[in-house]
Amino acid sequence: MTTQLTEPAVAWRADPYAEALRAGRGPLYLRRGDGWLLPLEVERWCAEADAADATVLDRCTGPVLDVGCGPGRLVAALAARGHRALGVDVTPEAVARTVRAGGSALCRSVFDPLPREGRWGTVLLIDGNIGIGGDPAALLRRAARLASPVGSLLVEVATADVDERVEVRVDDGRGGRGAPFRWARLGTRALCAEAAAAGWTPSLTWQAAGRGFVDLRR
Incomplete structure (x- = not known):
């Protein structure tokens, strides 16, 4: 099957991101138009699942779909635990x-x-992937169509109380930049508001190692 890539999908194939994954390290950022930089934790993504990740893995039931799986630490950890797991990434x-x-x-x-x-x-939707496409409402509705009627959606959120929809570029901090695309950042309150409109109900919120998570149910 031939896939027609969307604008953000093409942007994530940009050389700075792909090169960072090949090297297994940064620096790598999302850069807003005003110059603000969001560091991307490439080294953590390319390592094995850590203790904070384990709090997510412990809540996974049934077959697991990891949206924006990156280099696959969670998919590999789930497979090692005996889960049927699939990652998708552009x-x-x-x-x-x-x-x-x-x-x-x-x-x-x-x-x-x-x-x-x-x-x-x-x-x-871990590692900030609620931001995919810059439209959390559309992504949450899509997740509702992917999950079973009794399934769950586990989302990593910003620890700050933020609700941001912006245009960004992947930036390596050394002059290499990808094409612009839409992205979003949501804290717990903003996510829960968007989730309700998409048919999701918060079941649990928690923090681990300075990261925030929400367990959503249908």
Whole structure:
């Protein structure tokens, strides 16, 4: 099947991001038009799942879909725990790293047709991936179509009380920049407001190692 990539999907294939994944390290940022930089934790993404990740993995039930899986640490950890897990990512290098780590992954957008639609026990939006596409409402509705009627959506949120929809670029801090695309950042309060409109109800919120998470149910 040939996939027609959207604008943000093409942007995440930009050289600064792909090169950082190949190297397994940054620096790498999302840069807003006003020059503000959001550091991206490439080294953590390319390492094994840590204690904060384990609090997410412990809440996964049934088959798990990791949206924006990156280099695949969560998919690999889930597979090691005996879960049926699939990662999806628009960056070929991310998919390749996931497979090398022992996981399964597809090079595809979350908005493309995906296997097991409506039957995933858990859907993951970790590492800021609620920002995909810059439209959290659309992403939450899409997640509702992917999860089973009794499934859960586990979302990592900003620890600050923020609700931001902006245009950004991937930036390596050394002059390399990708194409502009839309992105979002949501804190717990903003996520819960958006989730309600998409048919999700917060079941649990928690923090671990300075990171924030929300467990949403249908």
